[in-house]
Amino acid sequence: MRGFAIFLLAALAFGSIVSAVAAAQTADQHLRHNRLIVLTDIEADPDDTQSLIRLLLYANEIDLEGLVATTSIHQRSRTAPESIHHVIGQYAEVYDTLSQHASGYPEAETLTARVTTGQPVYGMAGVGEGRDTPGSDAIIAALEADDPRPLWVAAWGGPNTLAQALHTLRATRSPEALARLVAKLRVYTISDQDDSGAWMRETFPDLFYIVSPGGYGAATWTGISQVVDGLDNTTISNAWLAEHIQQGHGPFGAAYPDVAYGMEGDTPTFLNLIPNGLSDPEHPDWGGWGGRYELYTPELSALDPDGFTGGVPVTEETREIWTNAIDTVRPWRARSHGRAHGYAEESFTGFRATLWRWRDDIQNDFAARIDWTVSAYVDANHPPVVRLDHADRLTVHSGDAVRLSALGSSDPDGDSLSYHWFQYPEAGSYPNAIDLWGADNLYARGFHAPEVEAPQTVHFILRVTDKGSPALSRYRRVIVTILPAGGQ
Template sequence: MEMRSWKSLAIVAALMLGAPTAALAAEGPAKARLVVLSDIENEPDDTQSFVRLLLYANEIDLEALVATTSTHMRQEIHPESIRRLVAAYGQVRPNLLLHAGGYPTAQALDAVIRAGQPGYGLAATGPGKDTEGSRAIIAALDRPDPRPLWVSVWGGANTLAQALKTLSATRSPAEVERLVAKLRVYTISDQDDAGAWIRRTYPSLFYIVSPGGYGAATWGGMNQAVEGLDNTTVSNAWLATNIQQGRGPLGALYPDVAYGMEGDTPAFLNLIPTGLSDPEHPDWGGWGGRYERYIPAMEAMDPKGFTGGVPIEPETRPIWTNAVDAFTPHAASANGRAVRPSARTFQDYRATIWRWRDAFQNDFAARIGWSTLPREKANHPPIVALDHPDRLTVRAGETFTLSARGSRDPDGDSLSYLWANYPEAGSLKTPIPPGGSDNIYRVHFTAPPVTRPETAHFVVAVTDKGSPPLTRYRRVIVTILPR
């Protein structure tokens, strides 16, 4: 018992210092670098999204948190509201460190809070209109860091437009091209007139957006109650019980829903390392949705829908935008096979978020639990292993086996498995069914006939039986060659 106590103390000490420990997690991918542009105080959903983001501050390098305007709040900004949330984070950080390492200090986060221009859109940009926020973007781009810089735009994009205008006015065309190549932008629709200008002016810029009316936006899958789906985890009652009440200072600051719960959150969900998404491949899909690169038709942008008065312009070049998934939920069975596909399939661009929604909501509930609970009373996500490489090559007609043998849970919880082909993510769009039950750790598939090399994506979701249940993933990409 004495040796075990010393081991526990050593683990806790390592976590407090932010050091990685093999006892808790394997080394994962490099953290994403993130700048957030937020029209916080326009309505409650930005505050909601910040609460979630701060709970994942150990998984993402937050390089600037910028208060901006939008079409819904044109002449004011509220950096003080971000500071209030960071102060609450500071109160719970010591407890968060009992559960995972790497949480930055509140002082470090407070130091990257910035103000954008307190004016609307492109009219508030140009010579002499640099702000703390636009300078922070330029400084982040100038750092000798090989990782891309993500800019997550929850309101208007004019702070990013100002940074790009300043770069174009002060740097050589080659240098501007080099820096633009480092940017990855995800905007929650267009909430000022700067977004369309940026896409038109910098045609090589990596840009994810659902332009046009909000009713045609992938991010709507975050909060919409859908007939035929279990909408419990996005209900007000669930939020009150699992996030707001009795969940410490951050939970107490999570406001009630006014228009839609956390409409901005999809702009960073795919940056959380769960084993599911690869931010460089939006077409692979993840918690924040799936996107394909093309020029959307004007009629697909909901041109008569609500935009807050922002004009809808025809796109002039391919962008990462709405992609349609066919999603069949699984439901628990009382007897026999633990889960079975339900009778209904949803085919929609928002289904690229719906299919993961319970998992990321449960993960959020567990994280906010970390802010108050001791380690032994909280749940922690499973660690997923593969019994083979994550890239395989087979020939048409061959049977191949995918296995998550070796997966484990840090809390000792029992694990459930669910394997699925994700046809929309690969070049082969025809679904490949499992050759038996899909909810065991090892599943067989047979490669279908092909006339040219094709890729097929398979995802295993491993879920523990803790409270709330937590899910992590591994993706296997199989190249199928003709016979």
């Protein structure tokens, strides 16, 4: 009996250790998620509802800390928190089924408690002493929370609720505390939909800010829905949305409204926050599902100052911001015979191309998650798990042979996998294309490091796609630093 008691105590102690380890792993996974507060002029355009439906499908992988109903140039004198609540109500209907497919989805009651509102007035008229709102208070509380992670604020409409939070912090906190809180902020606004964006960028010159200011025609975010001659535009068509999202996919899909002005113009604000192995939100210049952005002060002439803004003035930028970057993309296409995949002949260059290269993957992932709301786990598709057979940061010398391998990648549903290794030249410092050995679709490829006179970085992307329906892709990025031959 005494031996059994010792065994029991040991088992209990071991169980406690296992539980503690599991809890620590869960906490660590949580800390890897990005924190996000959304400011939305929902009801100004159906695309806010579209983007909110998509966002909630990723609420297990993004810590959604606030949903704030705001105004914009397109909806100047009212906010519509009731419309946010309506979408959450639809989410509640599918929560039990959705949460079978992945852990971490918040309950509808949790999301409901995070809905607030800003001032029902336009722009800077809603910023100043005595203009605090539940929305601006929520931003301040999130910034001051005991959480080391940055706080992302995505403005789908006017950002004056964020401007009010910063106004209050500047008036009530010490300069040191203000600087510390501003350093935690990461802002992405869909163009400038009120006049507070330019004020924030000038008043807080250290504020991390992603925006394509000026006319909407000069904005990266438009790439999510723009029809392009020579590209396959099927997955952004009304027919595709009806078949794969809206009809026959339960109440959450049925709640997705028809396109009125443009499909999901707000969605790029959070796509790079999804942990799909591709993007690093702290490096917008590396690129990802939400596009690629570079840090510079754009010229006024590049902002399409005479283009459509709804009436928001277009002014000279006063400092560097994260804004449009230029990529050249050759579409990757399946082949009917022989080598399974290859590149199309035609290439596309521009700031929208930074988003075009991922568009089909983005849409297929959305369709799969809508399926999660109505299907059992065994009846739906889930993304592959991508592994590297080496580190994701490599340092080599000119002339070295470098092997890249996806050995060990797998799929939770047992699907067959396709592989695609490619260089992302715009993301690195080395300016030239590097030839990789072998066919484009091999799981393992390699290259000889080119001659360099000074250290250079090269970004290689591994895209792994399953053969489920819809086909889903996940990624890994390998950054290779090339040193001169014989260097240290």
